[in-house]
Amino acid sequence: MEKVDLPVHNHPLLPLTRFSHGRCKGCWSHGYIYGGYRCNELGCDTLFYKECAESLPDINHSSHPDHPLKLVRKFQSSICSLCQVWFDTGYFCSICDFKLDLGCAWRPSPPLTLENTDTHEHQLVLSNGVGSELSQSTRNCKVCSSEVLEFKQYYECHQCELFFHVKCTKISLEEYHTSHPEHPLKFLTGDEAPGYADKKCLLCGMEFNQELHHCDVCNQHLQRLCGKLITT
Structure with missing residues (x-):
């Protein structure tokens, strides 16, 4: 297989012809990659999704x-x-x-409004922060509790005066995952996780201390990046 030069990496990349497991260097998503690219330079061994590797200038x-x-x-x-x-x-x-x-x-751009989501009961409106009349003291995401940065895109509920990261509106608060189909996994922040919870992700084995999907029955959980591909 012939290597190709692509603008996202400083070494030639080799197209993948089979599944490979790892973290994409472009978007940092972790999981199985098929049809992407790998760098085989000594000490590099970087992976890319096809879409990330073939990004246009x-x-x-x-x-x-x-x-x-x-x-x-x-x-x-x-x-x-x-x-x-x-x-x-x-x-x-x-x-x-x-x-x-x-x-x-x-990926597709976020819609201007969100209706009837699991995240919140009211309509959410996409905003870039310019001209927002909401209180500066409430600039924390309702889902993950971390700061919503000014002049970044996020969703607002004008009725409740609440903020939501764009990524957090896509989080399933309680769903089943293909890696753990027996019980539902609940979305928790690091502060909400029980003290006895193991800090290693069920899929990738990495330790983490932020958002997670947790099973109360089995005391198993996934970090947010590994839990993104959730299925019912």
């Missing part, structure tokens, strides 16, 4: 329609303006300081 994105976005590799670690996750390779608007990680660049 310049794009127009619906989340930031006023200006084109330019792909930047290995600039100083920054926070994605949509999902608030740290990344080091992604898209950047030099005019507005708008930043987009590779995962958010190829």
Whole structure:
């Protein structure tokens, strides 16, 4: 298989012809990757989803329609303006300081409003924080309790004056997962997890102390990244 040069990585990448398990260097999602790319350089062994590896040098994105976005590799670690996750390779608007990680660049943009979600009983409205009249003292996400950053996209409930990270509106508060089908897993923050809970993820084995999906019956749980692919 012939290696290819792609702008997201500084070494030639080898297309994957079978499943590989690991963390994508582009969007940092952890799990099984098929049809992606691997770096076989000594000491590197980096994995990419196909969509992340084949990111274009310049794009127009619906989340930031006023200006084109330019792909930047290995600039100083920054926070994605949509999902608030740290990344080091992604898209950047030099005019507005708008930043987009590779995962958010190829996934569909968040809708302007959300209705009847598991996250909240009222309509949620997408906002970038500009001109918000909500109290500065309440700028914590209702789901994960961490800070909602100003001038980043998030959802607001104007009726309750509550904030929600875009990523947190997609979290299932109680669902079944294919890796643990016997019992439902409840979404908890690190502070809500019981003291006896093991801090190692059922799937990847990594230790964590933030958001998790927890089974009270078996005392097993998944970190948020591994629990994203939840099925009923």
